[in-house]
Every structure is written in C-alpha cells, then in structure tokens.
Amino acid sequence: MEDAALSYAKRGWHIFPLHSAHEGKCSCSNTDCDNIGKHPRTPNGLLNATTDTAQIKSWWDEWPNANIGIRTGQISGIFVVDLDIKKADGIGNWAMLQDTNSPLDTLIATTGGGGQHWVFKLPPDVSIQNGVGKFSPGIDVRGENGYIVAAPSIHEFGTKYEWYHRTAPTLPPDWLVALCQQKSSKSVNKDSFDPWVSDALSNGAEDGKRNATAIRLAGYFRAKSIPRDIILELLQPYAEKCDPPFGMPELMEVVDSAQRYQIQISEAKVEREPEIEERSGILYYKWADIGLTAEVDQLHRNKQGVHCELTLHANHSEPSRIVHGPVNYNMVSTTGRTSLVKYLKERWELDWMQVLEDLSRLGVAYLRSGNPIIDLREYSQRPTSLCALEPLILEDQPVIFFGEGGLGKSLLALASMLSLHYNIPVLPGTLPQLGHSGIYIDFEDQPYEQGERSHKMLAPFSVPDIARHYLRCDGPLHEQAQNIKRHINDNGITFAVIDSAAYACGGEGAEKSESAIAYFRALRFLNIPTITVAHNTKDSKSHMPFGSVFWHNSARATWEVVKQQDTGQNKISVGMFNQKANGSSLHKPLAFDVSFDSQSITFANTDIQHVPEFAAQTSKSDQLWGIMEGGQTFTIKEAAAITGIMERTVQTTLSRNTGRFVRVGTNMGAVKWGRKDNHHQA
Numbered sequence: 120m121e122d123a124a125l126s127y128a129k130r131g132w133h134i135f136p137l138h139s140a141h142e143g144k145c146s147c148s149n150t151d152c153d154n155i156g157k158h159p160r161t162p163n164g165l166l167n168a169t170t171d172t173a174q175i176k177s178w179w180d181e182w183p184n185a186n187i188g189i190r191t192g193q194i195s196g197i198f199v200v201d202l203d204i205k206k207a208d209g210i211g212n213w214a215m216l217q218d219t220n221s222p223l224d225t226l227i228a229t230t231g232g233g234g235q236h237w238v239f240k241l242p243p244d245v246s247i248q249n250g251v252g253k254f255s256p257g258i259d260v261r262g263e264n265g266y267i268v269a270a271p272s273i274h275e276f277g278t279k280y281e282w283y284h285r286t287a288p289t290l291p292p293d294w295l296v297a298l299c300q301q302k303s304s305k306s307v308n309k310d311s312f313d314p315w316v317s318d319a320l321s322n323g324a325e326d327g328k329r330n331a332t333a334i335r336l337a338g339y340f341r342a343k344s345i346p347r348d349i350i351l352e353l354l355q356p357y358a359e360k361c362d363p364p365f366g367m368p369e370l371m372e373v374v375d376s377a378q379r380y381q382i383q384i385s386e387a388k389v390e391r392e393p394e395i396e397e398r399s400g401i402l403y404y405k406w407a408d409i410g411l412t413a414e415v416d417q418l419h420r421n422k423q424g425v426h427c428e429l430t431l432h433a434n435h436s437e438p439s440r441i442v443h444g445p446v447n448y449n450m451v452s453t454t455g456r457t458s459l460v461k462y463l464k465e466r467w468e469l470d471w472m473q474v475l476e477d478l479s480r481l482g483v484a485y486l487r488s489g490n491p492i493i494d495l496r497e498y499s500q501r502p503t504s505l506c507a508l509e510p511l512i513l514e515d516q517p518v519i520f521f522g523e524g525g526l527g528k529s530l531l532a533l534a535s536m537l538s539l540h541y542n543i544p545v546l547p548g549t550l551p552q553l554g555h556s557g558i559y560i561d562f563e564d565q566p567y568e569q570g571e572r573s574h575k576m577l578a579p580f581s582v583p584d585i586a587r588h589y590l591r592c593d594g595p596l597h598e599q600a601q602n603i604k605r606h607i608n609d610n611g612i613t614f615a616v617i618d619s620a621a622y623a624c625g626g627e628g629a630e631k632s633e634s635a636i637a638y639f640r641a642l643r644f645l646n647i648p649t650i651t652v653a654h655n656t657k658d659s660k661s662h663m664p665f666g667s668v669f670w671h672n673s674a675r676a677t678w679e680v681v682k683q684q685d686t687g688q689n690k691i692s693v694g695m696f697n698q699k700a701n702g703s704s705l706h707k708p709l710a711f712d713v714s715f716d717s718q719s720i721t722f723a724n725t726d727i728q729h730v731p732e733f734a735a736q737t738s739k740s741d742q743l744w745g746i747m748e749g750g751q752t753f754t755i756k757e758a759a760a761i762t763g764i765m766e767r768t769v770q771t772t773l774s775r776n777t778g779r780f781v782r783v784g785t786n787m788g789a790v791k792w793g794r795k796d797n798h799h800q801a
Contacts (some may be wrong), residue, residue: 121179121272124187128175133168134193136160136178136185137268142274146184156186157268157277165190165266185701186272191241192263198247198299199267199287200237202260207552210235215351218371220294221333227284229550231274233542236267239295240288247299251451256355262299270752283550313339320353323360330608331396331403332372333357333365336735337377350374363611364554381457383488387480390473395481398608400601400644402485404478408434409469413478416445420486425450427482433467441702442467450479507614507648508539509550510697510706516675517642519620521653521664521694527693527713532571532616532650534561539614541582546711547724557614558588561605562622566591588612595625595634597641604645613647620653620670635669652662655679661696676700682734690714692725694733708737738774739764744779744794752783752793 124134138146140156147158161167168190169175178184191198202209213235217223226238243246247262251504261267269278312320316339322334336357340350351374358365365373380395393404393413402415414430432769443463449455460471480483507514512535520528531546536557540547559569564588573587586641588610592599598616606612617623624634631684642649651674662679664670671677677699684691689712697706711729713720728734728745732746735742742762746753755773759766773780773792 120183120185120187120271121176123269123487124175124179125172127187127189127269128170133165133170133190134175134195135165135168135188135190135266136182137272139182139184139186140273140277141184142277143275145275146182148582151338151649156273159188160185164582165264168194168266174255184273187269188266189269191265191267193241193243193246193259196241197238198241198291199265200239200295201261201267201457202235202237203257204233204553207257208364209255209259211553212257212355213237215355216258216298220699221292221353221768223292223295224286225289226282226286228270229281230268230696231272231276231278232279235283238288239291239639242290242296243715245296245300247296250299255352256359260299275367279684311672315729316570321360322356323357323362325362329361329363329365330392330398331405333361333370333373333395334377334380334396337374338381340724341377341381357404363555363556369613379488383481383484385489387481387484390479391477393477393481400604402482404481405434406474407434409474411442411469411474412439413474414444415478415482418482418485423449424452425479425483425486427607431463448486450482506550507552507555508535508546509552510709511535511546511549511678512539512614512648512650513697514552514648516701517639517649517651517673519651519664519670520654520672520680521655521675521677522680523655526680527691528652528680529564529618530572530713531680531693531695531711532618532652533569534576535612535650536616537573537576537587540585540587541577541580543582545580545581545723546575548709555613556588556611557616558590558607558610558612560592560615560617560623562592562596563619572720575715575718575720586610592623595637596623596702597637600641600644607645607647615645615649616652617649620651620664620666623651624666630666632667632669635667635673635735639669639673662696671699674699681733681736683706684732689716692733694730694736696736708733740776740779741767743769743772743792746792747780747792747797750793750797752789752791752798754789756789758792 136159138156138158138160140146143155145152145155159165159167161178164182165188168188189195200213202213204210214641223237224592228238229234230236247260249262249265250260263279268280270282272280283787297797316336318338319332333354337350340353345353351370353795354370354374360369366612383395384392390647391406391408393406396403396405400416404413404415405411412432412434412435412598414432416428416430417429418425426449428445429448431442432439433442443466446459448459456472456475460475463469463471506512512518520532522528535549536544536559537543538549538551539555542551542553542556544551561569569589570763590603590606592603607615620638624638653666653670656663656665664674665678676697679696681694681696682691683694693711693713695707695709700706708727710725710730710733712725714723727737728742728748734745742764743758746758746761753761755766755769758764759769762769764772780792781798782790783793783798784791
C-alpha cells in the first residue's frame with residue numbers, strides 16, 4: 120500500500136489513509152459501520168491529504184494495511200466520474216452518455232464493488248463540485264472537497280480496487296464539463312406527461328408487455344419533438360424497472376423503431392392509427408379502440424403482390440381469441456380483400472374493409488420504408504460501450520473464437536456466456552456489463568455436455584437460481600434465424616454462443632463465400648452480440664478461421680485459441696490471441712490456467728510469457744520483457760539462448776525499444792539489459 124501511495128504522491132495527487140477492510144469488517148471497530156474501508160483514519164480526513172513523502176511513510180508505518188484515499192479537485196488536478204452498479208446501472212448510463220456525445224479515453228479503475236472510477240485531468244480554470252446521481256442514475260462526481268478509494272485498496276467484499284485502463288488522465292470534453300457543472304439533468308416538463316406515461320416510467324412493465332410499452336413511450340416522446348438522447352435518458356428508469364430489464368442496445372433499438380413506425384404511419388395515411396410493435400420479424404398492429412390486433416408474419420413482395428401470413432386477434436377478453444388465421448393474404452389484391460371482408464363480417468361485425476385497407480397500406484409502407492436515413496454526425500465516433508465482456512465480447516457485433524479441435528474454444532465461449540449471464544468473472548480479469556442474458560446455441564453436442572460444464576464452472580460462485588438458456592439446432596443458421604429470434608425475444612436474451620460455424624452452415628460449404636455471407640446476415644437479423652466457435656485454416660500461419668475469407672472479413676473481432684497440456688495432468692493452459700479488431704488496436708494476448716476436478720472447472724489468470732508455447736507467438740519485445748520479470752538482467756547472448764531469438768534480433772529489439780529496456784551494467788565485458796521500470800540507467 121505504501122509504495123502505491125508514494126507513487127500517487129509523485130503524480131501530484133494528495134494522499135491520505137483510510138480505514139481498512141478485513142472479512143467484511145472495518146478497522147474502525149464500529150460493528151454498525153456503513154462505510155467499511157472507505158472513511159478516513161486521520162482526524163481531519165481529506166484535509167490532511169498531502170504529497171509529502173515523509174508524512175505518507177509515517178502514516179503507512181503506523182497503519183501498513185490502510186486503504187488509500189486520493190483527494191480530488193484542483194489540489195490534485197483531477198476529478199473523477201464514479202460509476203455505481205448497486206442502485207442503478209451507472210456503467211450502462213455512462214456508456215449511453217458517451218454514445219450520445221463522444222467516446223472517452225482516460226485512466227480507469229475498477230472498484231472492489233464492481234463499479235468504475237474514470238479519472239480526468241481538471242483544467243486549471245474549471246471548478247467541479249461533488250454530486251450524487253448528478254446527471255444520470257448511478258453516476259456520481261468527485262470534485263472539490265471529494266475523494267476516491269484507490270488501488271490496491273481492499274473492498275469490504277475482499278476484492279481489490281485495480282487500475283483497469285492504464286493511461287494518463289485526459290482533459291474532459293466540453294460536454295462532460297457542462298454536465299458536471301449543471302445544477303440538474305436536462306429539463307423536460309414531466310408534469311405534462313399523460314398519466315399512463317408517468318405510471319410506466321415509475322413501474323416498468325412485465326415480460327410480454329415491455330417492448331410494446333417501450334415503443335409506445337418512445338413514440339409518445341417523439342410526437343412531442345423530444346430529441347433522441349433525451350428520450351433515451353427519460354426511458355432509463357422504465358428500462359431498469361422492467362422484468363426483465365432492458366439492456367442499452369435493446370433500448371436504443373426500440374427508440375429507433377418508434378421513429379420508423381411514425382414514418383410508416385405518416386406515409387400510409389391510414390384512417391385509424393394503430394400501435395405498432397415488431398417482435399422476431401413479426402409485425403403487430405393493435406387498434407385498442409376496437410379491440411383488434413393484426414399479426415403479420417412473413418411479409419414479402421413477389422410478382423403476384425405483397426403477401427403475408429395474417430392472424431387476427433380479438434382483444435376484448437383475456438386471453439385474446441383468434442378471430443381468423445393464419446391465412447395467406449395478398450395486401451394489394453382487391454379481390455382477395457373483398458373476399459376476406461365477406462368472410463370476416465360473418466364472424467365479427469366491424470368495418471373490415473377499412474381495417475384491411477389500413478393494414479394493407481401499413482404493410483406496403485413497411486416494405487417501402489426500409490431503414491431510415493440517418494445523420495452521420497451522430498455516428499462520427501464509435502461507441503465506447505464497445506464491449507459486453509471486456510475485452511472478449513463486443514456489444515453489438517459478431518466475434519469468433521477459432522483454433523484446432525480440442526483446444527477449449529467451447530469451454531471459453533461457455534465461460535464468457537456465464538460471466539455475462541450472471542455478471543460474475545468466471546473468466547478472471549474480464550469485465551461483464553450489466554443487463555445481459557445468454558443462450559448457448561449448439562449445433563454439435565447435447566444439453567448434458569454444456570449443462571454439466573456450466574454447473575462445474577459456477578460451483579465456486581454464489582449465483583441466483585435463474586434459467587441458463589440452451590437451444591439444440593440442426594441445419595443452417597440462416598434457415599432457423601426466424602425461430603431463434605422468437606426465442607431471443609420471448610426470453611429476453613441479449614447474447615448468444617453459436618457452436619460451431621461449420622455445422623451452423625449445414626455441415627458443408629463453409630469454404631463458400633455464399634455460406635459465410637448467409638451466416639453473417641442471419642447474425643445481423645438476430646441483432647445481439649455473439650461468439651461463434653470455429654476451427655482454423657489448414658495453414659496455421661494465416662491465423663484466420665477456417666473457410667472462406669469472408670469469415671475473417673465479416674467478423675468484428677477474432678480470437679485465436681491455443682492450448683498447452685502436460686500428459687496426465689488435470690489442468691490445461693489456454694492462450695487467446697486477438698487476430699482482428701476493427702476500429703481499435705489489437706488487444707494484448709490473454710492466458711488462463713484451467714483446472715478440472717469432479718466438482719468444478721476453474722479459471723485462473725497466468726502470464727502469457729510463462730508458457731513457452733504461448734510466448735513464442737508474442738512479439739520479440741514482449742518475449743524479452745517476460746524473461747526480465749522481477750528485475751532480472753541478461754546479456755544479449757543469454758537472452759537469445761532463453762528465448763530462441765537470434766542474437767542480432769535481440770540486440771535490435773532492445774536498442775529500438777528504449778521506452779521498455781535499459782542497459783544496467785556489464786558481465787565479463789558484455790552489456791546487460793533489464794526492464795527500464797526496474798532499473799535506473801547506468
């Protein structure tokens with residue numbers, strides 16, 4: 120702790136000691152303490168904060184296990200955005216703000232309780248005050264006369280505060296400064312809302328009504344000319360109160376759908392405007408005043424007209440009853456419409472001609488509208504909410520895990536799904552976003568295989584008793600996408616593993632571009648983040664998934680999986696190498712030790728350089744960095760012998776990477792090298 124406190128002081132950050140936490144108890148000895156390990160040890164608290172080395176050493180000599188407090192504000196030149204996940208989805212709301220404004224890149228820490236601290240440089244002429252939920256639920260600000268708990272402090276849960284994204288604090292953009300300095304969030308006169316709107320925002324909606332209510336709310340706000348970003352903010356309490364809650368990508372899709380439906384209604388010029396909802400590719404047009412819902416499935420245009428599979432529901436009673444259908448209906452056939460009207464009048468007395476004319480206009484408008492034109496100014500930067508499971512799973516794009524058979528790809532994919540599903544680090548070091556529910560879509564094995572694995576992976580954790588979704592599939596994915604989409608919507612699923620690519624193409628044709636294109640079109644239709652498990656190419660040097668080049672090109676990110684296992688051991692080491700990352704730099708390789716016994720499957724982080732088979736696949740600079748761990752030094756000849764890298768290459772690598780390596784002395788006349796952060800240059 121002392122070393123960390125001193126390093127912060129060298130940055131100019133004012134430090135003071137906090138009480139420590141041990142086995143859920145605070146060192147203050149107050150059995151009713153409600154701020155365990157977070158309140159000051161010194162009498163004047165943050166007013167005692169200092170950069171004086173002697174004082175800091177004195178404090179930690181007296182309290183070696185004291186947690187570290189960093190005072191914020193102009194005195195340290197920083198302010199902090201504190202994201203809470205206990206009372207609200209602060210991380211999700213923060214991501215939404217960045218999606219709406221611009222992405223941010225600065226120093227980030229993970230708190231012991233699962234939240235985050237985003238540390239920004241405070242401009243000299245700017246004053247930012249403390250605030251709780253200042254501009255969105257779950258987002259607090261630490262400014263003047265505030266402080267944060269800093270790594271490697273221990274949380275009451277026994278977990279450490281850790282630096283998650285190591286970089287220098289950056290200056291905040293104008294939009295963030297404006298939000299931090301405003302007295303309240305964006306003002307909308309909520310008193311003017313209709314009663315049903317206020318009720319929905321306060322209480323949410325149960326499963327089965329959540330999407331329809333969300334679309335109705337979004338349409339209501341659109342009609343009041345409220346901007347998209349404010350609509351998303353207004354809908355956030357509703358999203359959190361729903362059962363199951365909305366994730367941010369799903370909520371954004373609802374808001375955008377409401378805009379499309381308004382355009383369609385305007386173009387259709389209907390006599391009576393219905394509520395519109397789209398689920399799993401099925402359109403539902405509901406006329407509440409006459410108690411009718413038209414279910415329109417398989418809507419398409421061909422040479423004979425505009426056809427659909429139509430089912431009409433009467434909503435006068437619970438449950439609703441089917442008046443007619445499913446029936447094939449040609450929306451642009453006058454003869455077909457007249458015939459259907461005649462039949463329906465015998466079942467229920469309504470102005471069926473007007474109903475079917477309105478429905479036909481809406482169906483044609485839907486096909487004509489397609490996706491709306493968007494303003495690219497709103498898409499000038501990619502969202503920072505890029506990862507559902509940092510760094511492996513992207514929030515809205517397909518990812519591929521690939522490698523040879525029997526390497527643990529499916530195991531890693533399942534562990535990733537469980538991490539998201541339960542918001543726990545089954546894969547240590549990964550950071551799951553809140554609000555996800557996963558499904559394992561299996562084209563190879565049976566449910567017992569993944570059921571037993573998931574049970575063993577979760578054995579070390581205390582998790583809620585909720586369904587772990589699994590779907591056994593046969594045949595190409597694109598032929599089953601409609602059915603899978605319905606399962607996704609019906610169960611509130613927001614993430615999927617698809618195992619494996621070859622079988623999801625029907626067991627053949629993975630090398631054909633048409634198969635890959637059809638597969639990724641199906642993924643786009645599912646519209647949730649996915650991991651696809653795949654094999655690698657015959658040419659292992661290509662570092663690409665097996666099949667057409669479109670598998671590599673169409674994926675947003677790919678991770679190559681490599682395994683090392685000693686004969687007879689119940690443990691494997693798995694390395695993951697990021698071979699593609701659109702829109703960002705490649706992530707550093709990851710490595711896990713996976714242990715198996717009769718009761719559990721556990722994952723532990725390991726250094727990629729500690730496994731020779733993995734180290735050989737990293738850069739020359741990283742391999743040399745790895746052997747110099749712990750302050751070790753080597754001559755060029757020694758380093759070459761250990762790593763297997765040619766001496767000339769070792770010399771060139773060390774000489775070029777002066778930011779990492781430094782000469783630290785000689786041995787029998789030969790220059791020795793070490794890590795720069797462990798040695799002062801000789």
